[in-house]
Amino acid sequence: MSLTYYIKTNQMKNKTNYHTHSNFSDGSAEPEEYITEAIRQGFNSLGFSEHSVLPFENTFALQPGTETAYIAEIRRLQQIYLGQVQILLALEADYIPGVCAGFAGLKSSLGLDYIIGSVHLVKNNHNDILWFIDGPRRETYDNGLNEFFGGDIRKGVTAYWHQLNQMIENETFDIIGHLDKIKMHNQGRWFSEEEGWYLDLVNETIALIADHSLIVEVNTSSRVNTSSGNSGKRTSGLP
Known part of the structure; x- marks a missing residue:
């Protein structure tokens, strides 16, 4: 069944989360811990959406060869908690043109309930x-x-929104992830979200989303203050 069906089914209860990472990728706990906490809090639906495998070394996505174990574990937990909470299986796929494989066939080949399309890089x-x-x-x-952008925030931010637009136009997926991820580390330092050029980029993407009938998640990560930490810069920009 489609994700739209699940959302319509749950729209009156509406205590759901379709963007969940466990320790299979960059989450902090076993999948079952999230499930038991979701039940405790009265959730009626929980979707796991680990970061899809990437073709380069990183610390936040599923590692090559772990997809099978991830899928098997979520399917096992679906049976254990049947009737207590609806558990869905998904991936958050990174769109990096010319670097990552396309999303085509990902859902059907892995038996996923949905795909979140996102840009992190x-x-x-x-x-x-x-x-x-x-x-x-x-x-x-x-x-x-x-x-990478010579400190030109407008150039970097524009590249982000244009990459999102490419994903919307070229890939098949169900949810667009954290639409305004680009502002998470901005915190008003580099640009204002009220500037005309920024609003033009946002509105262009929103129009594309409407044309393609995509679901837009509400993600609060950009509202959370982040600390600078003490780690040094890596030349690739990856964690």
Whole structure:
């Protein structure tokens, strides 16, 4: 069944979460711990959406060869908690043009309930270096912006929104993840969300989302203050 069906089924209860990472990727606990806590809090639906495997070394996504174990574990837990909470199986797929494989066939080949399409790494069209805009370290965001986009925030932010637009136009998925991820480490330092150029980019993407009838998640990660930490910069911009 489609994710739209699940959402319509639960719209009156509406205590659901479709974007959950466990320790199979960059979450902090076993999947079952999230399930028991969801039941305790009265959730009626919980979707697991680990970061899909990436073709380069990283610390936040499923590692090569672990997809099978992840899928088997979620399917096992679906049977154990049947009737207590609806458990869904998904992936959060990274869109990096020319680097990651497309989303086509991912859902059917792995038997997923849905796919979240997201951008965590922004490609500079002049080279293959990626700007990592996620993670806990603010200096990774700042250093990447300076190194890969010459400190030009408008150029870097525009590249992010245009990459989202490419994903919407070229890939097949169900939910667009954390639409405004680009502002998470901004915190009003580099640009204002009220500036005309920024609003134009947002509105262009929203129009595309409407045209493609995508679901937009409400994600609060951009509202959380992040600390700068003490780790040094990596040349790739990855954690």
